[in-house]
Amino acid sequence: MTEPDRGGLVADIEVKRGSFTLAVSLEAAPGQVLGLLGPNGAGKSTLLSAAAGLTPVSAGRITLAGQVLDDADQGTFVEASGRPIGFVFQNYRLFPHMSVADNVAFSPRARGLGKQAARSAASYWLDRLGLTELAGRKPGQLSGGQAQRVALARALAGQPSLLLLDEPLSALDAGTRLDVQAELKRHLADFSGPCLLVTHDPIEALVLADRVVVLEHGRIVQEGTPALIARQPGTDYVAKLVGLNLYAGRADGSAVVLTGGGAFVIPDHGQHGNVLVAVRPSAIVVSTQPPQSTSARNTWQAKVTGLTLLADRVRLDLDGQPPALVDVTPAAVTELSLDPGSQVWLTVKATDVEVYPHNGAAQAG
């Protein structure tokens, strides 16, 4: 293993829980927000739990700023209460019998400050997160957004070196989510240690994370910047999240033969071998006649199998070689009288086809 980053979190671990095994190796640098993206049951929360010391690892080790937190081979383990962490739980877990101020003062007090000092530490964080007016309230009297801020204040008040956030916005309604998200981003930017952020919302990962790790079935299937992951998804799961058509195939210069049938003409960048192909649903053009003399290089026939009304457009589910999701306007649906069963032609320009190498771990249809 490489020399751990100073101040960073390094985890190279395996955690067994019943028949489920999480096996990951990752690093988070100081000040970096590492997004853990993945479906339910992928092991995201298990990973947080291991970092927090709530679940010991079965193999491997976790270090923070070079200090061992958990090492299965050496048999060493730092209890959760002894780790310099701040954990924001999915449902916040604010202590219902304590006021907001006492919740925030809890960690300073538990970590050794006197009553007065803990109280003033709490009031600093309450002020910083704009919670001073709510200090006397009980958690039951808070709105979702307020509870979220209290949970963050409580975690930060302990002066943690590592921040762990488990789906911090998932308990909020859509209206408050955007505000809280923007605010959370500011506070995360102020935090100087590494931060692990679990989410299954790609927007949340895009907005809040500096780097994203995609977890599926307990394994890391893709890693990169949020922008890269959104543009070049490595798996069907991510492609679906970010709303792209994803195909696996073999590239040979200017063409890709898709594994599931069909082919694409692509700009020749000298790509060869196993690749993934991503196509935006809005980049595909639908016509009821065979298109004549067009500059688009890819044309294929398909059958409409489903129509879903999204906010401002209609998503067509199309069966063909290859199958595709295509976004069109509601007006287009009427004009072309598209119904389930309609035969159509699809065209896409070669320049709208994103082709990138397929790493072994990822799977795509």
Add this chain to the structure above:
Amino acid sequence: MVIRPPRPTAPSRLTARERARRAARGGASRSVPAPLLVPALIAILFLVLPLAGLLVRAPWGRIASALSGADATQALTLSLWTATASTAISLVIGVPLAWVLARTSFPGQRLLRSLVTLPLVLPPVVGGVALLLAFGRTGFVGRYLDSWFGLTIPFTPLAVVMAETFVAMPFLIITVEGALRSADQGFEEAAATLGARRMTVFRRITVPMIAPSLGAGAVLCWARALGEFGATITFAGSFPGQTETMPIAVYYALENDPDAAIALSLVLLLVSVVVLVSLRDRWLRGSPL
């Protein structure tokens, strides 16, 4: 065989009020069939009549004087402080045991749980005999207490407290253990991530969160201790002012001063009603312990 299609039975009367009630509750007929109604009424009479008898026969005119007799006052005082002391002891040693039973696992734990809750079903007089055999002057523990420290437990107020604790503490333990099992441990995890060690978690999170059950268990324990008779009279005897608690005083008063017996019983009945009212949310609504 041919089954004839069913036809509606002859209509019966349905008042407007009953119609409204059924509409609101959404239920079908709520009338009780006679085979259930008659036994249920008998059960009600059986349970309520004796208590009514107590109230009817009460010497209301001279209740105050009956209770102010030296024996009655002594018995009442003794009962109140011994029941309170045994509840306090149960809290101090029973709550930690409940925590151990709820939050840890070790070989023989099931056996231990059975042993701990055995006094719930054990005839109290057997408990008294057992205490006597253990802590009596010649008991296998009492022998040494006597010869080493000159401490003789049986037939002292301390024996009363021990007998009451032996019988009543399991009520507290099972109530608290149940609460600990059903409490959301997520809060305790959260406290740990905030730097709280296990004892701090117990003190600042666990105990406050099970406070309602703790209160209910303590009240239950206190009421049981107050009413204790069999183990107490066996292990502690019935010396007025020393070990003669209220129930024992009632028992003896019935022979020579029935009015005093009734007056003392009324006091115990009143206490029981107060206890029941304080537990009503938990018991009268049929929720588990």
